[in-house]
Amino acid sequence: MPSRRSMLSGAAAFAAAPLTGWTLLGAKEPDTSSGHGGHGAGQSPASGAAVTVPDPASGTGPAGMTNHAGHAGFAGGSVLPDRAGIDPTAILYDFDRGRTSKLPDGRTLREWDIVAVDKEFEIAPGVTFPGWSYNGRIPGPTLWAREGDALRIHFTNAGAHPHTIHFHGIHRATMDGTPGIGAGSIAPGQSFTYEFDATPFGTHLYHCHQSPLAPHIAKGLYGAFIIEPKKGRPKADNEMVMVMNGYNTDGGDDNEFYSVNGLPFHFMDFPVQVKQNELVRIHLINVLEYDPINSFHIHGNFFHYYPTGTMLTPSEYTDTISQVQGQRGILELRFPYPGKYMFHAHKTEFAELGWMGFFEVSAA
Ligand SMILES: [Cu+2]
Numbered sequence: 001m002p003s004r005r006s007m008l009s010g011a012a013a014f015a016a017a018p019l020t021g022w023t024l025l026g027a028k029e030p031d032t033s034s035g036h037g038g039h040g041a042g043q044s045p046a047s048g049a050a051v052t053v054p055d056p057a058s059g060t061g062p063a064g065m066t067n068h069a070g071h072a073g074f075a076g077g078s079v080l081p082d083r084a085g086i087d088p089t090a091i092l093y094d095f096d097r098g099r100t101s102k103l104p105d106g107r108t109l110r111e112w113d114i115v116a117v118d119k120e121f122e123i124a125p126g127v128t129f130p131g132w133s134y135n136g137r138i139p140g141p142t143l144w145a146r147e148g149d150a151l152r153i154h155f156t157n158a159g160a161h162p163h164t165i166h167f168h169g170i171h172r173a174t175m176d177g178t179p180g181i182g183a184g185s186i187a188p189g190q191s192f193t194y195e196f197d198a199t200p201f202g203t204h205l206y207h208c209h210q211s212p213l214a215p216h217i218a219k220g221l222y223g224a225f226i227i228e229p230k231k232g233r234p235k236a237d238n239e240m241v242m243v244m245n246g247y248n249t250d251g252g253d254d255n256e257f258y259s260v261n262g263l264p265f266h267f268m269d270f271p272v273q274v275k276q277n278e279l280v281r282i283h284l285i286n287v288l289e290y291d292p293i294n295s296f297h298i299h300g301n302f303f304h305y306y307p308t309g310t311m312l313t314p315s316e317y318t319d320t321i322s323q324v325q326g327q328r329g330i331l332e333l334r335f336p337y338p339g340k341y342m343f344h345a346h347k348t349e350f351a352e353l354g355w356m357g358f359f360e361v362s363a364a
Contacts, residue, residue, distance in 0.1 A: 073354075076125045078265040085121040086138055088261030089270050092240040095144040095226070103150055110145050110198075111152045116159040116208075116221065123257055124264055124354070129247050131220035132159055132208075138262045139243040139287070140223030143206070145198040147230040156191040163216065166209035167225055168326070171196035178209050185210055201229040203283040203309035203328045205243075218248055218255075218289035226283055229312065236332070237278035244286045244294045244323070244345070244355065254290050258345065258355035267343075267357020276338050276364040282331040283309065286323035295322045296331070297346040298359075303333035320346050335361040 081087035098110035114134050121138060123129045134140030145151055157163050162185040166177035174182030175196045183192040208221035224241045245262060246255035257264045274280055282303075286294045297320040304314035305321050309330040321329065335341065344356035 073265045073268060074125050078263060078269045079122050079125055081263070081266075083122055084263050085119065085136075086123070086262040088259070088263045088266040089272070091137070091139065091142070091261040092242070092272065094142055095241070096141045097144045098151075107148065107150050108146065109150045109152065111154065112141070112143060113154045113156070114140065114165065115156045116163045118159045121220075121262075123247055123249075123259075123262075127249060127257070129249055132161070132163070132216070133220045134165075134223055138220035139245060140206070140221070142224040142226065142241045144226045144228070146228045147198055147201040149198040151194075151196055151198055153194040154191065155186060155194060157186045157188050160188055161210070161216075162187050163208045163210050163221060165194060165206050167194065167196070167206045168204040169196065169225070169227070170199050176209075177206075179211065198227045200310055201227045203285065203330055205285050205287060205326065205328060207287065214289045215248075217287060218246070222287040224283060224285050226309075233281075233312070234279070236281035238274055239281040239283075240272070241283045242285070242296075244284070244288055244296070246288045246290065246350075246355075248290055255288070256353065258288070258350040258353050260355060260357065264354025265356065271340060271358035271360035274335055274359050274361045276361055277334050277336065278364075280331075280333050280335070280359075282333075283328070284321075284323070284331055285328040286325060288325060291347075291350070293322050293324055293347070294350065294355075295320060295346045297344055298333070299342045300337070300339070301333055301335060301341060303331040306330040306332070335359065337361065338363045 078084075081090070096112065098112045101109050101111075103109050117133055117136050119131055119133050119136050120128050121131050131138050143153075153165060153167075155165050162179075164177035164179065164184070164186055167175075172182075175194050176182065177194065179185045186192050204225040204227065206223055206225045208216040210216045222243070222245070224243055226241070242260045243262070244258075244260055246259070247257040248254065249256045259265075260267065284296055288294045302317055302319045305316040305318060306312075306314050307329045309328070314332070321331075323329070338361045341359045341361065342356060343359060344351040
């Protein structure tokens, strides 16, 4: 089996020798010797060694892929969202505020339906990933609430394995989505409603907490959970969610692909659109498994950073931050100059395996 390093060399060599790079990516064999146990996690091999190799010079590629010769990436570009089954650009702005109603005490009740479903995604050209997902997407829906709201999350497990939803926040033990406590594991075909209040305000996350934990998260069962302060924040012109994740495609103990909002290299081909001088607010969440640390670096700019989003004043003014698994925060910045500015994991290996993209700043 080629190492992650050799894949990286393959990716870097794409412009010069696309066939070699393509073969390295497409021909990865499943690793049947290791495996971290449980539920057949990651046991489906990468498929697609037989995909047509596009000609980077011609500007064309197989249907459903873009072509971005000129930067590290896949020979045919990232997979188009329709074909991938994931649209990272749509996920940026897809805040799900739930169904709202008023409780007798005047508070807002928000309700969501979340279904765990097993679903295949084409995360890289010719590479399918047998995901476990919330509502058929990786990452799952971004749940938005206001501090103090009453929340009800109606969870149904339509997958083949037991799952839970564990929310970060303050709540009773019985609502913690942890096996052995309260409803605990939700078996296939079963449902449970998690019920708690939205507190504290901040940028949080939710994920499955079934054992073995790493695959239950890494297969795709995670999402953003944002609680706005009761009085709100200063209005941002451009507010978005970025979930840093990775894919273990060979059942080994590391990731072969990295991304933001689910699709490697997507934002290289579809830069995040920003206007000069507008206030950009990014809710950044790290759900990466198998690697201890992830990071976010921006070119040509600095941002204010609010760790966990639980304070209204930033702790740092920087161009690079690190997050371990489950860590998250809010970034606020304005772009003073038009142009294209890269953002990526400052761990270069992650960047070259998919975790890189652009902001495209248009003149005000
Ligand atoms: Cu699970």
